[in-house]
Amino acid sequence: MVNFSVDQIKEIMDKQDNIKNMSVIAHVDHGKSTLTDSLLCKAGIIASKVAEKTKRKEVLQSKSTGVSLYYEYDIYDNKTLEKFLINLIDSPGHVDFSSEVTAALRVTDGALVVVDCVEGVCVQTETVLRQAMQEKIKPVVMVNKIDRAILELKHDGETMYQNFVRVVDMVNVIINTYQQEDMGDLLVHPELGSVSFGSGKECWAFSCTRFARIYANKFKVEPLKLQERLWGDNYFDAEGKCWRKDNISGSGKAMKRAFVAFIMDPICKLANAVMEGNMDVANKMFETLGLKLTQEEAKLEGRAFTQGCYVQMDQCCQIHYLK
Incomplete structure (x- = not known):
């Protein structure tokens, strides 16, 4: 069952600062479509991400897909709920569909860059980040699949921290290389809340914030x-x-x-x-x-x-x- 009504969507239309247009971009198989499924489940758009993932995967690998999501979140304190409307576009990760990524970026004002914490920054990660810089899109980062580091690879906390640092540093090198002078500081910083860590598959994540x-x-x-x-x-x-x-x-x-x-x-x-x-x-x-x-x-x-x-x-x- 959908967790929001048409009236709530109409209400949020008057608060343009709380409307976020986001593209989800990543290297192929780094988990961006699975993360999108998790977001859809939370919003009540789909009942089971496991059941829907197989059905949606073929389309999402070659075409960008958009959906509007409504969330209430206590972003400033633990008492006041802020309402947000998120227009989310899940774009393909394969290099053959780079034009779809460009089209998605041109209609959004932010990019959620998903990076596999085990594989790290890959070739297509750099490609989609470069496209985002060309379109003057502000990026934020989701370091994904840390459940694998905990349960499969049995990494300790310090090892995972060093891997996270490596991922964030590599992303910032790419951003610094391709960002335009009039864009300001677009580097991502975990201590400022622009990087989150978690598992899209397991439906959880956290940030320093x-x-x-x-x-x-x-x-x-x-x-x-x-x-x-x-x-x-x-x-x-x-x-x-x-x-x-x-x-x-x-x-x-x-x-x-x-x-x-x-x-x-x-x-x-x-x-x-x-x-x-x-x-x-x-x-x-x-x-x-x-x-x-x-x-x-x-x-x-x-x-x-x-x-x-x-x-x-x-x-x-x-x-x-x-x-």
Whole structure:
């Protein structure tokens, strides 16, 4: 069932700043169509992304497909819901259909660049980014398929962080190479909310912006100040209760960077606990996080169960990069 009405669409038409025209661009098989399916599921356009993916795939590989989505999101605080209308165009990833990508970019004002965190930036990623720069389109990035890094490759938090840095740096090199002088600064920065990380297939994602809002009360600081600490060489010394730029605490102990300690480690710990059947650890985390799984989600096992947990923790389809 669709989660919005025609009247809601008409209402949002009067708030042009809240209307976003977005193209989804990526290298072939980096998961942009699957991510689009997840967004459609969240909006209630399709009932099951698994059932619809096979039906839509042949069309989406050769033609661009557009859809309007309506979301309500507490983008500024945890109380006030802002309404957004997102006109989303899923474009082909194969090099033979570059003209479709160009046509899609010309009718949008932003591009969501999807990059596989395992494969990294590929040839067609550079091609579609160059096209976006030529059309003066502002990009944001979704680092996709991190569920593979956690569950299949068994990477630790620091390894994943270094892979994320490599992806972001390569994207910024391409942007810096092809952007035009009158476009301003188009580089993407995770600490500013223009990069998100997650899994389109599993329907979840996060950004530094989101976790900064989660931890803001604990640290008694403004979320905007905290999110800058959640990326780069920033380490929290729990003993000295202060932030440091090196990984050695005041007492000489080695520390984990903030992104790993506060974001990746909890995510990996929850995933591994569920996959290994260690429900004592998982249930303790559920209680701490205040997660309330539905009866259907509680009956799931393994990877499907982790999906239900992460969807509760954070919603991929609320599109945090619209900050």
